[in-house]
Amino acid sequence: MDCTNTKNRALANKYADYSLANPDTLTKYKTAAQISQKVLEAVTGWCTEGAKIVEICERGDKLLEEEVAKVFKGKKISKGLAHPTTVSPSSYITPYTPLNSDAEEAATTLKSAEIVKIQLGAQIDGFGAIVCDSIVVGSKDGEISGRQADLLLATHYANELLLRLMVPPGLLAAGTDEEKAKAQAQKPYSQGKITQLLEKVVKSYDCNLVENTTSWLFDRNEIEGKKKIILAPGEGSRGEGLPEIGEVWGVEMGVSLGTGKIKTLSNRATLHRRTTTTYGLKRPSSRATLSEIVKKFGTFPFSLRQLEDERAGKVGVVECVRGGVVRQYEVIGDKDSEPVSRLFSTVAITKNGLTQFSVPPKPNLDNLKTDKKITDEEVLKILEQPIAKPASTKSKNKKKKKKPAKKAEAAAEAEEEAESSDEE
Structure with missing residues (x-):
């Protein structure tokens, strides 16, 4: 009997629809994203001067597990962490998570005013929502100036530009049929062109892209799919493929106050x-x-x-x-040991543009003080573009219905979410 049940489950999984066309898939991504965002906010609050990184990571994982346990109770689906909590010091590029059994690294604490990167994620039924944000320790709601402001602004605007460059050409075109057709006939940006445009942004703030910054195609139980976009590729590195409607991507942005070149650190992997x-x-x-x-x-x-x-x-x-x-x-750092800022978002490309599942919170731009700014007209024009169509404002049918089935109601809600995306 057990063998038969196992075979039936295997067949069901084989022919199940895990695409975004299935409202259940969208619901699982959204649920995982909500958990990731909630835990990111909590972990950010724990990143204070003198706090031990390993203890922050342990607390973050515990909270992720607690929040995941609250959803989809009684369902026979996998759920857990899509990415453990990591807190990377100033010049570290890759996610960093020390061990208690390595005494020296376990003693690593956060320093006041250093830029640290927090990355984590939850997954429901294999649909992961990973997010990363960069913060300045001890500067909550305070003014940030000088080179730190340059770095954070360069990272923010480069990330905003990259998200817009991932939207297929003409997808959000408006105007006459002729204008729409012209927009849709445009070729998508090549990976080389994407890097060139992003370099214009970061160099406006005297910064550089981090070598081999990679965005990946996501799938069920897979965060490094067949397609990837590599920014500032190093020798022997190349991206493959571009975003298409119906796909989910993990979008990474990495910016350095140094040259952006990388090196492998001596820390244990x-x-x-x-x-x-x-x-x-x-x-x-x-x-x-x-x-x-x-x-x-x-x-x-x-x-x-x-x-x-x-x-x-x-x-x-x-x-x-x-x-x-x-x-x-491997633990990778900035070759010049200069501060690095990273952002990571999980997004879906739909017919209405980008649906942002888990994204780093938008910084308070008024608190970032610098005399530098973006002047390139091509870049500024792209940054003005929306990443999604406005949410539907159609009036809902106010007639009361006789207790609709819960499944149908949930599917309808998920479908409505799919039709609209968060617009900045």
């Missing part, structure tokens, strides 16, 4: 992710570690500190990485 590679692990400790990884995290990133026995995990993961069944994320 603590962030990992299971791959689809199969390999016969020889050590019992390695097999035990992989079994725990599969059960707890699926194919989403995780920190070694999330394993039941952190020290045993440090040993067991070695063969897993060597055999290619687990990917190890």
Whole structure:
């Protein structure tokens, strides 16, 4: 009987519709995003001078797990973390999550006025919503000036531009039929052109794009899909593909006060992710570690500190990485050790433009003081464009209906959400 049920579930999964056309998919993305945004806000408040990074990460993961446990109760679907809580110091580029068992790194604390990057995410049924924001420690609602303001403004406007460049040409065109047809006939921006336009933005603030900043196509249980956009690609790196309607993307923006060139730091790699590679692990400790990884995290990133026995995990993961069944994320920093700012958003491309699932909060631009500004006309024109059509203002049918079925009601609500996107 159990074997039959397993086969039935496998068949159901194989033929299930996990696209955005399915209202359930949209609901799961939205739910995961709401959790990610809520936890991001809480973690931001914990980032104060002297706070230990490892303790912030642990508290963030605990809150993510608590919030995920509150939704879709009783449903036989996977849910958990799409990305563990990470807090990256000033010149660090990649997500950073130290271990308690590494005494020196566990003692790392936040410094006043340093720019740190907070990244985390929740997932419901394999639909992950990851978000990253950059903040200045100790500057809550206060004025920020000088080079820090330059960096944050460059990152904000570059991110705004990138989101608009991801909208397929002519999708939001207005005017006469002829004008719409002309807009839709335009070729999409190439990845090289996208980098060129973004460089105009960051150089307006005497900053540079971080080398190999990558946006990925998302899918169910997959945050590094077949398509990717690589900004300022380094030697041997190249992107592949451009956004299309019906896709979900993880959009990254990285900006540096230095040259933007990168280097691998000496810190232990603590962030990992299971791959689809199969390999016969020889050590019992390695097999035990992989079994725990599969059960707890699926194919989403995780920190070694999330394993039941952190020290045993440090040993067991070695063969897993060597055999290619687990990917190890090296700790990457700015080559010049200059401050770096990063943003990460999870968005969907729909027929109405971009639907923003999880996005970093918009900074208070009035508090960022600098004498620098963007002057390029092409860039300014694109920044004026909307990222989505205005939300529908059609009057709803006010006639009372006889208790509609809950499923139908939920589907209708989700469908309505799909038809409208958040507009800045």
